[in-house]
Amino acid sequence: MSTDTRRPDEPAVPGRPAEDSPGRGTLDRRPSECVIVGGGLHGIHVAAKLLEETEIDHGQLRIVDLNHRLATNFRAKATQCGMESMRSSSLDHVGVHPLELELFAARRNRTDELFETDDYPPRPSLSLFLDHVDHVVDRYDLDDLHVRARVTALRESDDRVVVETDEGTLDAHRCVLAIGHGNRYTRPSWTTALDGSAVDHVWDRSFDLDHWGRVVVVGGGVTAAQTALSLSERGADVTLLARSGLTERTIEADQRWQRWNHIEQTLHGHPPGHRARLRRISRARYDGTVPSYLLRDIEAAVAENELSVVDGDVLRARDDHESGVRLAVTDGRCLRADHIALATGFESPFDHPFVERVAAAEELVRGEAGMPVLDDRTLAWTRPDGVSSSIHVVGALAMGSVGPFAGNVIGARLAAAQLVDALSLRESGSSAVAVEQPAGF
Numbered sequence: 001m002s003t004d005t006r007r008p009d010e011p012a013v014p015g016r017p018a019e020d021s022p023g024r025g026t027l028d029r030r031p032s033e034c035v036i037v038g039g040g041l042h043g044i045h046v047a048a049k050l051l052e053e054t055e056i057d058h059g060q061l062r063i064v065d066l067n068h069r070l071a072t073n074f075r076a077k078a079t080q081c082g083m084e085s086m087r088s089s090s091l092d093h094v095g096v097h098p099l100e101l102e103l104f105a106a107r108r109n110r111t112d113e114l115f116e117t118d119d120y121p122p123r124p125s126l127s128l129f130l131d132h133v134d135h136v137v138d139r140y141d142l143d144d145l146h147v148r149a150r151v152t153a154l155r156e157s158d159d160r161v162v163v164e165t166d167e168g169t170l171d172a173h174r175c176v177l178a179i180g181h182g183n184r185y186t187r188p189s190w191t192t193a194l195d196g197s198a199v200d201h202v203w204d205r206s207f208d209l210d211h212w213g214r215v216v217v218v219g220g221g222v223t224a225a226q227t228a229l230s231l232s233e234r235g236a237d238v239t240l241l242a243r244s245g246l247t248e249r250t251i252e253a254d255q256r257w258q259r260w261n262h263i264e265q266t267l268h269g270h271p272p273g274h275r276a277r278l279r280r281i282s283r284a285r286y287d288g289t290v291p292s293y294l295l296r297d298i299e300a301a302v303a304e305n306e307l308s309v310v311d312g313d314v315l316r317a318r319d320d321h322e323s324g325v326r327l328a329v330t331d332g333r334c335l336r337a338d339h340i341a342l343a344t345g346f347e348s349p350f351d352h353p354f355v356e357r358v359a360a361a362e363e364l365v366r367g368e369a370g371m372p373v374l375d376d377r378t379l380a381w382t383r384p385d386g387v388s389s390s391i392h393v394v395g396a397l398a399m400g401s402v403g404p405f406a407g408n409v410i411g412a413r414l415a416a417a418q419l420v421d422a423l424s425l426r427e428s429g430s431s432a433v434a435v436e437q438p439a440g441f
């Protein structure tokens with residue numbers, strides 16, 4: 001596993017690209033076929049898939065990411081909450097061939113890192129999954145494509161997208177936005193009453209599993225459960241505060257949403273950008289749920305008095321410098337803590353300032369809650385005349401077309417399969433197709 005200790009969003013030398021980066025100094029302005037903005041799990045899978053299954057060759061592709069290393073965000077977040085295995089199955093990985101993670105494990109005598117799961121394919125250890133990510137990066141020489149820079153703006157000009165970065169400008173025929181959730185974390189309003197040093201989101205840089213006394217972990221999902229267990233294993237006095245208690249679910253939504261034909265039938269019948277799509281997705285998602293293997297561990301820790309679980313929400317929070325934080329909870333209890341660890345998820349990617357800027361500059365259409373209006377088939381962001389732009393969207397930002405698993409690894413696989421067709425269509429000279437405009441906001 002990696003020994004890189006740098007935090008997310010931290011370039012090799014702050015503010016400058018790394019020595020060996022193609023982003024160093026003046027960027028190569030010769031237009032490439034495709035620039036992928038974002039080198040997380042989604043950007044990596046899209047790159048591998050395009051190199052493997054389209055005519056785009058290595059010299060015609062770029063991945064722009066401000067981090068020193070590809071997949072930094074996921075690596076850091078998973079490590080930060082003490083995660084040991086993936087929730088998703090061994091079929092969900094960033095390689096191209098569906099069974100390649102299993103094969104990767106078998107060839108390295110690591111099949112004991114594929115854990116049996118009730119009524120679901122086995123899931124890999126985090127370490128196996130991440131080693132396979134590195135393997136895919138090496139196999140397709142993706143580090144050589146990595147431009148270490150922050151994209152500040154996108155502009156369409158003639159048949160090109162101009163990608164402006166803090167290190168210079170790149171030109172491409174197509175751009176794929178794979179920017180993830182955008183690292184903005186949800187903080188309940190009651191936290192504003194507290195001293196900032198007493199509250200961390202578990203993905204804040206300041207959060208440290210090893211520096212706790214009495215801690216309340218807030219949240220009812222997999223990150224909350226994993227963080228509570230990790231803290232308690234390190235000797236902290238942990239209370240897990242879950243608004244509706246802990247609910248068991250194997251994965252984050254009904255498995256049928258992992259098939260494109262189900263997404264087409266169930267989601268695409270509603271106009272792109274329409275609120276009915278978001279309603280359908282939110283009904284389909286099992287947010288704030290915990291898989292059985294974690295729930296059993298939580299129950300065992302509760303039985304051993306190693307942690308407690310409280311069902312409820314915070315009514316009021318108060319900071320008392322003598323006795324720490326006091327939380328008045330809906331069930332009438334008062335919880336005391338030295339620290340609060342928020343495992344309360346991400347803010348919507350739809351209104352991320354970068355997304356707002358790109359949409360405004362190019363007049364790209366947005367629907368309910370700012371959701372990008374995409375051509376469902378090609379995931380190209382739509383212009384007001386209904387014609388596709390050269391900017392394609394994957395990941396959580398493409399949820400309106402890819403469905404409830406859009407931000408997950410399987411969502412990357414679903415989206416990349418669409419992109420292969422879309423970018424191949426371009427090569428055979430097909431023209432952009434107008435899509436139905438959103439209605440009824």
Ligand SMILES: Cc1cc2nc3c(=O)[nH]c(=O)nc-3n(C[C@H](O)[C@H](O)[C@H](O)COP(=O)(O)OP(=O)(O)OC[C@H]3O[C@@H](n4cnc5c(N)ncnc54)[C@H](O)[C@@H]3O)c2cc1C
Pocket residue numbers: 009037038039040041042043064065066067071072073074077078081083085086087088092149150151152178179180181182183223354395396407408409410
């Ligand atoms: C703890 C944890 C556990 C998870 N477990 C699972 C699981 O078991 N199974 C599963 O399927 N999913 C899981 N997920 C969900 C999902 O797979 C991840 O969130 C996934 O990492 C999202 O990848 P991404 O590439 O879309 O986003 P990110 O990993 O956030 O990558 C986006 C990249 O874009 C870059 N970027 C953004 N804006 C710019 C810009 N303007 N210029 C340059 N670069 C930019 C960022 O630097 C970043 O590297 C988990 C998530 C977390 C946090």
